[in-house]
Amino acid sequence: MNKQWIRKGSLALAATLMLTLLLPTGAMADDSIVEIKRDNVGSQVLAYSPTVKGLELDLASFSRTYWDLKETMEPLNDIYVSLDAYESLDDRYKSLSSSYSIYIGMIASGDPTNAAIAMSMVDGDVPDTDLDANGLSNADELALAAEVELMPLDSYIMYVTLKAKFAAFGFNSPNISRQDEYDTFVYPIKVAPLALKNGTRLLGVGIEQAKAGIKVGAESLFDAAVMLRGFESLQKLSYEMAQDTSVSAKKKYELGQISELDYKQAMNDEQIAKLKYESIQRDVENTEMSLNVMLGQPVLTPLALVSEVGELQTLKPVETYIERALEARAEIMNNGYNRNYVSDQVYYAEKYLGTNAIEYVRSNNEFKDLELEKAYELDAVAADVQKAYMSVIEHEESFRISKLTMEDAQRQQKDMAVRVELGYVTESMAKGLDILVVQATDDYYKTYRDYMSAVTALELASGIGSSMGGN
Amino acid sequence: MIKLVKKKQLTTIAVLVILVMMVALPSVGSDSEHQTLSLATIEPKILEDNIAIERAELAVEIAEVELAEAEDNQNDSGDSTYEKYMNRRYYVKQAEMNLYVAQNTLSETQRSEVLSGGQIYYNYLLLVENIDIKNRQLLRLNEELNGVNKKIELGASTINDRTSKELEIAKATYELMQLQDDKEILFLDLNLALRQDLSTVLVIEGIEIPFEAYAERDLSTDLDYLLTTNVDLWQLEKQDELDAIQLDIYGEFDRDSYESEAKDLTSTIKQNALDIADKQLNLEYELRSKYNAVLNGYDSVMIKELELDNLKMALETLTKRFDVGFETENTVKAAQENFDSGALAVLQAKLDYYVAVETYKNFLN
Numbered sequence: 001m002n003k004q005w006i007r008k009g010s011l012a013l014a015a016t017l018m019l020t021l022l023l024p025t026g027a028m029a030d031d032s033i034v035e036i037k038r039d040n041v042g043s044q045v046l047a048y049s050p051t052v053k054g055l056e057l058d059l060a061s062f063s064r065t066y067w068d069l070k071e072t073m074e075p076l077n078d079i080y081v082s083l084d085a086y087e088s089l090d091d092r093y094k095s096l097s098s099s100y101s102i103y104i105g106m107i108a109s110g111d112p113t114n115a116a117i118a119m120s121m122v123d124g125d126v127p128d129t130d131l132d133a134n135g136l137s138n139a140d141e142l143a144l145a146a147e148v149e150l151m152p153l154d155s156y157i158m159y160v161t162l163k164a165k166f167a168a169f170g171f172n173s174p175n176i177s178r179q180d181e182y183d184t185f186v187y188p189i190k191v192a193p194l195a196l197k198n199g200t201r202l203l204g205v206g207i208e209q210a211k212a213g214i215k216v217g218a219e220s221l222f223d224a225a226v227m228l229r230g231f232e233s234l235q236k237l238s239y240e241m242a243q244d245t246s247v248s249a250k251k252k253y254e255l256g257q258i259s260e261l262d263y264k265q266a267m268n269d270e271q272i273a274k275l276k277y278e279s280i281q282r283d284v285e286n287t288e289m290s291l292n293v294m295l296g297q298p299v300l301t302p303l304a305l306v307s308e309v310g311e312l313q314t315l316k317p318v319e320t321y322i323e324r325a326l327e328a329r330a331e332i333m334n335n336g337y338n339r340n341y342v343s344d345q346v347y348y349a350e351k352y353l354g355t356n357a358i359e360y361v362r363s364n365n366e367f368k369d370l371e372l373e374k375a376y377e378l379d380a381v382a383a384d385v386q387k388a389y390m391s392v393i394e395h396e397e398s399f400r401i402s403k404l405t406m407e408d409a410q411r412q413q414k415d416m417a418v419r420v421e422l423g424y425v426t427e428s429m430a431k432g433l434d435i436l437v438v439q440a441t442d443d444y445y446k447t448y449r450d451y452m453s454a455v456t457a458l459e460l461a462s463g464i465g466s467s468m469g470g471n
Numbered sequence: 472m473i474k475l476v477k478k479k480q481l482t483t484i485a486v487l488v489i490l491v492m493m494v495a496l497p498s499v500g501s502d503s504e505h506q507t508l509s510l511a512t513i514e515p516k517i518l519e520d521n522i523a524i525e526r527a528e529l530a531v532e533i534a535e536v537e538l539a540e541a542e543d544n545q546n547d548s549g550d551s552t553y554e555k556y557m558n559r560r561y562y563v564k565q566a567e568m569n570l571y572v573a574q575n576t577l578s579e580t581q582r583s584e585v586l587s588g589g590q591i592y593y594n595y596l597l598l599v600e601n602i603d604i605k606n607r608q609l610l611r612l613n614e615e616l617n618g619v620n621k622k623i624e625l626g627a628s629t630i631n632d633r634t635s636k637e638l639e640i641a642k643a644t645y646e647l648m649q650l651q652d653d654k655e656i657l658f659l660d661l662n663l664a665l666r667q668d669l670s671t672v673l674v675i676e677g678i679e680i681p682f683e684a685y686a687e688r689d690l691s692t693d694l695d696y697l698l699t700t701n702v703d704l705w706q707l708e709k710q711d712e713l714d715a716i717q718l719d720i721y722g723e724f725d726r727d728s729y730e731s732e733a734k735d736l737t738s739t740i741k742q743n744a745l746d747i748a749d750k751q752l753n754l755e756y757e758l759r760s761k762y763n764a765v766l767n768g769y770d771s772v773m774i775k776e777l778e779l780d781n782l783k784m785a786l787e788t789l790t791k792r793f794d795v796g797f798e799t800e801n802t803v804k805a806a807q808e809n810f811d812s813g814a815l816a817v818l819q820a821k822l823d824y825y826v827a828v829e830t831y832k833n834f835l836n
Contacts (some may be wrong), residue, residue, distance in 0.1 A: 261788055264727045271773075275773055296748075298752075299752060300759075470627065
């Protein structure tokens with residue numbers, strides 16, 4: 001019975017390894033079995049991944065922080081943009097010859113209440129005697145008579161208000177030094193938000209990289225599960241062969257054809273094969289549980305792992321991939337974002353502080369470093385893509401060889417079947433070949449999966465890159 | 472000679488589980504302190520002056536202080552209404568959670584330090600035994616080389632035979648060097664685990680690798696227990712409760728001022744649900760895979776014992792054949808080495824099983 005199973009089982013494996021190997025142990029057609037295809041296991045895992053969702057949440061929060069900061073900076077920005085007005089009002093104020101002239105100006109508004117309030121804010125002595133009804137009514141005339149300029153009350157109030165606002169920052173005149181202007185206004189309003197904006201962009205790139213890493217991780221786990229199922233099938237065959245050997249050894253021992261030692265060793269070998277088979281079943285279970293966790297489904301969900309051998313990809317010239325990588329790779333993108341950010345810092349530092357300022361020197365050096373880093377990264381990325389490209393070619397070749405090997409093993413198996421039927425060889429002699437066919441078939445699928453992994457690696461290398469590399 | 476071999480073989484079989492040896496590393500310096508170790512003395516030494524444990528104890532102390540502070544401030548009105556509400560409803564619960572987590576981390580650290588220290592200790596012993604086997608193998612190979620040289624002189628062997636024997640010796644020598652390097656590293660690791668001077672000479676007394684079949688577990692019961700006791704899951708659930716309280720506080724007053732924070736927190740609460748469900752899945756996976764490791768560990772011991780049984784039978788047969796002059800002494804010696812390696816593999820498997828069982832137990836605690 002076992003012999004028959006092995007022959008049938010191995011043929012079935014050779015013919016339909018995908019179905020036989022990839023169904024869960026002992027599972028027949030069952031509605032509860034979840035079919036997972038290698039092609040979309042990555043996207044399924046990404047759709048569930050709490051890690052990805054958490055990162056996206058961080059990005060949203062980070063992005064909100066940027067806009068919150070911009071909003072928080074609005075009042076400061078309002079003050080900063082009024083600096084020109086303050087400067088012009090201050091010039092005008094100072095151009096007036098005395099507080100007396102201002103006094104006239106206030107009277108000129110014809111509103112004694114406001115004039116009194118404004119007066120209280122004026123520095124210096126003001127002749128109180130002029131605050132009478134006559135004075136209020138004929139301010140213009142008085143002004144003309146005194147040959148002084150007038151400052152309208154609303155301008156004066158604006159001037160005093162601005163003066164108070166700037167004084168709150170420790171500035172008693174609009175003549176603020178460039179360093180102070182940079183530190184108090186330019187840095188918090190313009191430069192600091194740039195850091196957050198840049199951080200948001202880098203985080204966005206990091207998330208894309210993490211997604212790519214998770215996708216590759218899911219595919220690798222899928223491959224590991226399929227590979228282990230292959231080992232499980234082989235171990236099952238080994239166990240059944242050991243059972244056969246043990247039965248045969250018992251008979252031979254009883255007939256006195258072999259020693260007690262050989263018989264006992266055959267019994268032990270059968271037990272060893274059984275225990276190894278059980279162990280590998282648990283290994284398969286562990287790997288599939290892990291895959292289920294990644295997919296967000298109950299850990300014991302039975303899986304049908306579909307890993308079809310598809311068409312081999314037609315590679316484009318390597319330059320195409322390199323060109324794509326030089327735009328899409330995370331390290332290149334990050335370098336670009338960082339350079340933009342730092343070049344803005346350089347611009348503001350130069351404009352407000354000059355080229356001798358430490359802020360300028362530091363930012364400029366950082367920019368130069370980024371330029372050097374970019375040059376290095378361009379070379380490194382190109383080399384990386386070339387390596388990944390060569391790996392695809394090598395794996396493609398390896399797959400072709402494994403296909404030929406499998407076909408050859410299958411041919412030998414057919415020949416052997418004929419010889420067994422004709423009685424030239426015994427069935428037990430054919431068993432070794434059965435295992436060879438299973439191994440070759442398993443290897444055929446494995447080399448295809450390896451080839452697909454190499455293709456994915458090339459896609460990654462010419463796309464966002466792996467999460468291991470880059471910034 | 473063969474009688475001695477037999478006697479040793481019997482002894483090894485009889486006390487398969489027990490590896491008794493006196494091991495002393497060459498003195499690094501003449502002033503080096505000698506440290507006699509046994510299973511009984513190792514555990515308190517691992518726990519004593521342990522940096523990881525001290526750090527975990529400190530974390531507990533800090534968490535206690537923070538809890539006391541939060542309790543003191545419970546009725547403070549704070550700088551804002553938000554702070555007042557947080558003082559009343561949030562900070563104490565948060566500090567309680569942190570204290571519980573810190574206490575758990577402490578006991579977990581203690582358990583894992585004992586387990587990893589013990590593992591180094593056992594591995595060190597197994598390595599010493601392995602070196603002994605390798606030394607005996609080298610002696611035998613050198614004897615065989617002498618034999619080949621004599622045969623070459625007599626014209627009964629070729630230069631190729633000598634070359635292949637020399638290659639075997641070179642390979643065994645290289646392996647011995649690697650084992651000795653590993654031993655040096657483990658020696659340092661062991662002194663580090665025992666928090667003592669790295670030049671301390673370790674004298675190790677008899678050691679028994681614990682081996683006891685772990686009773687079969689009902690995984691559903693263990694899982695239910697784990698889901699109610701696991702501190703990581705508990706912390707996620709507790710943090711979710713705290714987030715809900717904080718969101719409630721945001722909602723009670725001053726919505727506009729905390730609009731952005733409330734938005735973030737609402738998203739965090741949604742994420743919490745995902746994280747909790749994912750943690751539950753992961754815990755079940757970890758439980759089942761750790762239990763599978765226990766079962767595989769046990770099977771591995773059984774496999775190694777069966778393989779040892781095969782080696783034992785082979786050795787017995789060869790010994791009998793040697794007794795009647797059908798085998799050479801070196802053939803028996805090689806079989807003895809294989810048997811000793813097999814016995815060592817059993818011990819290694821038992822150690823792996825012990826670690827798997829303790830890891831499972833620790834995970835449940």
